[in-house]
Amino acid sequence: MGRGAVVLLSGGLDSATVMALAHQQGYRLYAMSFDYGQRHAHELDCARALAQHAAVVEHSVVRFDLRAIGGSALTTSMAVPKDREWGATDPIPVTYVPARNTIFLSFALAWAEVLGVTDIFIGVNALDYSGYPDCRPEYLRAFEHMANRATRLTTEGGQTLVVHAPLIDMTKADIIRHGLSLGVDYGATTSCYDPAATGAPCGHCDACILRARGFAAAGVADPLVVRYQRPHQR
Amino acid sequence: MGRGAVVLLSGGLDSATVMALAHQQGYRLYAMSFDYGQRHAHELDCARALAQHAAVVEHSVVRFDLRAIGGSALTTSMAVPKDREWGATDPIPVTYVPARNTIFLSFALAWAEVLGVTDIFIGVNALDYSGYPDCRPEYLRAFEHMANRATRLTTEGGQTLVVHAPLIDMTKADIIRHGLSLGVDYGATTSCYDPAATGAPCGHCDACILRARGFAAAGVADPLVVRYQRPHQR
Secondary structure, eight states: OOOEEEEEOOSSHHHHHHHHHHHHTTOEEEEEEEESSOTTTHHHHHHHHHHHHTTOSEEEEEEOOGGGTOOSTTTSSSOOOOSOOOOTTSOOOTTOOTTHHHHHHHHHHHHHHHHTOOEEEOOOOSSSSOOOGGGSHHHHHHHHHHHTTTSTTTTTTOOOOEEEOTTTTOOHHHHHHHHHHTTOOGGGOOOOSSOOTTOOOOSOSHHHHHHHHHHHHHTOOOHHHHHHTOOOOO | OOOEEEEEOOSSHHHHHHHHHHHHTTOEEEEEEEESSOTTTHHHHHHHHHHHHTTOSEEEEEEOOGGGTOOSTTTSSSOOOOSOOOOTTSOOOTTOOTTHHHHHHHHHHHHHHHHTOOEEEOOOOSSSSOOOGGGSHHHHHHHHHHHTTTSTTTTTTOOOOEEEOTTTTOOHHHHHHHHHHTTOOGGGOOOOSSOOTTOOOOSOSHHHHHHHHHHHHHTOOOHHHHHHTOOOOO
């Protein structure tokens, strides 16, 4: 029985891949998801199915309401941008949720401390992403630095907490190829910021576009698209 | 009209003093409290009364349940230690709540970003405290460093976020003297980790002991004790 790890599991393509990677590395999996008032709460159904399929030791779903704080198209009635072109110098888009990864990682830190585990996995990547500040390596290093001064486990306990972001330098196509080699069922994941009530992806938001480009570059069909029989490539 | 600041307001003696200090410095006050399943939820009544009295612009109460994560006498049925003696080399006590300040500051960071304010006030102090790792200056510096890499406001926006901990080097007696000079009504605050249903302090937990020692050293009567007519000095 290996060491335990807290894995942030959104139900998306990236976190599903990270969970498979942590499993491959021999970690016992403690999956953590967040019901934070997100428009795309369908992702929680995916997270639950993925956690069950991966036979995690425990799946914790933490509830709070970021709609009260607002500031994002994912938590308010602000429109999710569709069919937009963007580049590296573009402003951070309205789908950015203020301090979301900091909040998520803080709860993961609390759980890790109670479990007595020192490894946290998060599925951020800095290449094929939408320009969120809390997906960058320097942010993650700063969080890890802070975490090692924040808890009993890492001060009195003398343990070192590590934030693993194994996808950080990978393209979406690389992530998909690697995940497929690990047996990830991408048909059970979701990426869309604005899905239909059925969970069907819109095909036009940044997340759908990045996903479609990733599958196209990997040269494989997206099983999610096949499942909903609605091609969403552009 | 001054700049705005997010003030973490627990309803305790320290945070009430910090709020008065921020007000004195001319900040518009955005108070933030947390209903996290704490045993001493009476503190939220105090926080609401203090926020109303201080005429804050807004008081946000964020709800989540740390009882599901556990690991503390403040969120489980674990006994709160009473009448204990402790020193600087003692282990961190069971009233420590894993990663609590990190979670609180993360929500404050999110709200600050949405409000467009760059000042967060927190009432930690490193002298008369119970030995919590997330009350130390090096922890706060590390959080601030991380926060400045975490958000749109502090990256794209070029703003610098500051975590103010004006009580960090003060004794409890100094805090009380200073608060009284600012007109803080300590009778409206609470400190007890294990209050009666009426809100009456137990008089025997670490927080009650620190408070009693602080008032004794400041040479003033604690209006809270007077109010409940139950002396709780030891």
